[in-house]
Amino acid sequence: MEPGTNALLAASGSPWWGAAVWRSEDLGETWSHSSEGLTYGDDGPRITTVWNVTATRDAIYAGVEPAGLFRSTDRGRTWAHVEGLTAHPSRPEWGPGAGGLILHTIVPHPTDPDRMWVGISAVGVFGTQDGGATWATRNRGVRADFHPEKYPEFGQCVHKLVMAADGAETLYQQNHCGVYRSTDGGVAWDEITDGLPTQFGFVVTAHPRDPKTVWTIPLTEPEAGRLMPDASAAVWRTNDGGDTWIRSGDDLPQVDAHIGVLREAMAVDRLDPVGVYFGTSTGRVCASADEGRTWARIADNLPPIWSVEALVVG
Amino acid sequence: MGEPGRPAVVHLPRSLVALFPGCPRRVEATGATVREVIADLDRRVPGLANRVLDSGPGLRRHLNMFVAGEPAGLDTPVPQGADVYVIPAVSGG
Numbered sequence: 001m002e003p004g005t006n007a008l009l010a011a012s013g014s015p016w017w018g019a020a021v022w023r024s025e026d027l028g029e030t031w032s033h034s035s036e037g038l039t040y041g042d043d044g045p046r047i048t049t050v051w052n053v054t055a056t057r058d059a060i061y062a063g064v065e066p067a068g069l070f071r072s073t074d075r076g077r078t079w080a081h082v083e084g085l086t087a088h089p090s091r092p093e094w095g096p097g098a099g100g101l102i103l104h105t106i107v108p109h110p111t112d113p114d115r116m117w118v119g120i121s122a123v124g125v126f127g128t129q130d131g132g133a134t135w136a137t138r139n140r141g142v143r144a145d146f147h148p149e150k151y152p153e154f155g156q157c158v159h160k161l162v163m164a165a166d167g168a169e170t171l172y173q174q175n176h177c178g179v180y181r182s183t184d185g186g187v188a189w190d191e192i193t194d195g196l197p198t199q200f201g202f203v204v205t206a207h208p209r210d211p212k213t214v215w216t217i218p219l220t221e222p223e224a225g226r227l228m229p230d231a232s233a234a235v236w237r238t239n240d241g242g243d244t245w246i247r248s249g250d251d252l253p254q255v256d257a258h259i260g261v262l263r264e265a266m267a268v269d270r271l272d273p274v275g276v277y278f279g280t281s282t283g284r285v286c287a288s289a290d291e292g293r294t295w296a297r298i299a300d301n302l303p304p305i306w307s308v309e310a311l312v313v314g
Numbered sequence: 315m316g317e318p319g320r321p322a323v324v325h326l327p328r329s330l331v332a333l334f335p336g337c338p339r340r341v342e343a344t345g346a347t348v349r350e351v352i353a354d355l356d357r358r359v360p361g362l363a364n365r366v367l368d369s370g371p372g373l374r375r376h377l378n379m380f381v382a383g384e385p386a387g388l389d390t391p392v393p394q395g396a397d398v399y400v401i402p403a404v405s406g407g
Contacts, residue, residue, distance in 0.1 A: 016376050016402050017333065017365040033333065034361060039369045046368050 001311055002055040002075070008311075009076065011062065013049025021053050021062050023076045027313065037079035038062065038070055052264075054106035058113050063103030067094060067120045069132065082132040085118065090137065090154050097122035097157050097176075098222060104263060105161045107171070117171065117186055119158040125173065127186050138186030143177040159202045160263050164211035172214050172242070174204035179216060181242045192242025197229045203266035207274055207291075212241040215268075215276055215292050217261045226260045233257040235278065237292045252286060252295050259284070264307035271312065279305030320395035322351055322381075327402055330366075334359050343398075348379060349388040351398060366400060376403045 002009060010022040012033070020035040038047060045066045052063040053076075062070045062079065069082040085103075094101060098121075105119035114131040117138060125138040142156045157176035164170035169185035178193035179201070193199045198218040207213035215237045219226045228234060234249035253259075260281040269275040276288045283302035288295045321342040331337045337359050345351035356363035368374045372388065379386045380399040392398060 016329065016374065018368060018374055020364070030335065035364045036361070042369050042371060044369065046370070 001309065002060065003057050005075075006311070007055075007075070008309075009053045009055055009060065010307075011050035011053040013051075013065070019047045019050045019064060021050055021060070021072070021076050021079075034077055035079070036077065037072075037081075038064070040068065040081065048100075049102070051102045051104040052106050054108060056108045056113065061106045061108070061116075063106050063118060065100045065102040066096075067101045067103040067123065069103055069106070069118060071132070084128065084133045085126060085135050088126065088135050090123075093154075094120070094123045095155075105158070107161050107163050110163070110167055115185075117161060117163075119161040119173070121159070122155065122157045124154045124156040125158050125161060125186055138182075139189070140187065141182075141189035141191070142173070142175055142180055143191070145177045160204045162204055162206040162214070164206050164214075165209050166211035168211075170211050170241075172204050172206060174201045174216055176200060179204065179242065190242075192238070195245035196236055197234075200226070201261075202226075202263040203261055203278065205266045205268050205276070208268060208270045209272075209274075210239070213237065213239050213291070214242065215266065217266065217278060219260055225258075227258050228260070231255065231257050233259060233286075235276070235288075235292055235295070248288075248292050249295065258282075262304075262306055265305045267308045267310040269310040269312055275310060277308050277310055279308045281305070322392050322394070322396045322398050324351065324355060324398045324400065326400050329402060330362075330400065333365060334362060337362075345392055347388065347392060348381065348386050348390045348398070351392050352388075377401070378403050 008024040013019040020033040022031045022033045024031045047064045049065045050062050054061050060072045060076050069085050070079040071082050072079045103120045107117040109115035115129050117127045119125050126135040127138045128135045137154045139156045144156045147155050159174045161173045171182045171186050173180045178191050178199040180189040181192050182189045196218045200221050201219045204216045232254045233252035234247050236245045238245050261278050265279040267277050273291045276292045279285045281304045285299040286295050287298045321344040324341045324343050343351045343354040345354050352363050378401050381390050382396045
């Protein structure tokens, strides 16, 4: 969603028609789309998919596969490559994760347009403090079990990155190898996986006002299917920044629930109490109106759900 | 081979025109080659070239074009009045 206009934005990649960013100014009744400028040039790699589109008050950003960042300052009509990121000296060593070499998460600073973080699978987190001209790795303290060196400078498989609501520097990430918290803008990370049933998962979502409340959905390791553990659906939340975790889900399917939840498929609204929503690989949407304590099914029989967003209308 | 002096008739697939509300399935366009015809199409239906062409530029992978019944590339000549087909390839599905 675009701040100020409430336009809906959607990232896409069609095997037939290519990658584009879609925009609707009437809550999805009609859509326009553009990929003008969304290219590494005729000699560069072909962009297959836009994985993330994130709007700020000044610009819209798109994260693409193969990994790179693009910016639009005309509401998505035309795009320009943020070359500083792909100019990072580590770029020749970036390799794809299971989902490809994808820039899937964009976290703008809430007030400073020069500051931003991005997440790239199997590469890690990068931050900029100069509007995208230069970037630094932000992976210290994050494990990479699949890497010969457990704590490399980059190569970590970040799955999702969110900023807490304190307006300060608190970030959370769900990684291939655990859940982490940083209180200094990603310079250093502390692992907060203890208390969760697995270290793997895709989603992590932050409370819009309480910086210590975060939700995640642990999944089994890739080799075991990326599914909710014990075929029992559950959402886990912390109210103390990850020191302890609380399971909810007794009103979700608890037997034979062979379901997964993908990276973008969890969202919160801004109501009080906060509504929490997630969509499953089996096409079901579940919602909680009490900050993740109790759950109800609100949609079913949809395609596998890639993304869930919450918008208060009216 | 079409009649001299006439634009080509480009036949667009349903799944492509669905991306451009109001765009008809058949659009007349002029150009000596497929590349030029696509450029003219893009003037009539802004944004269409980006859906048909990848960087390179080249035709997108799961897309075929035919001019007067023959498989065509971007440099294929387009006779005046020719039928030009844009068809999603079976490889895409």
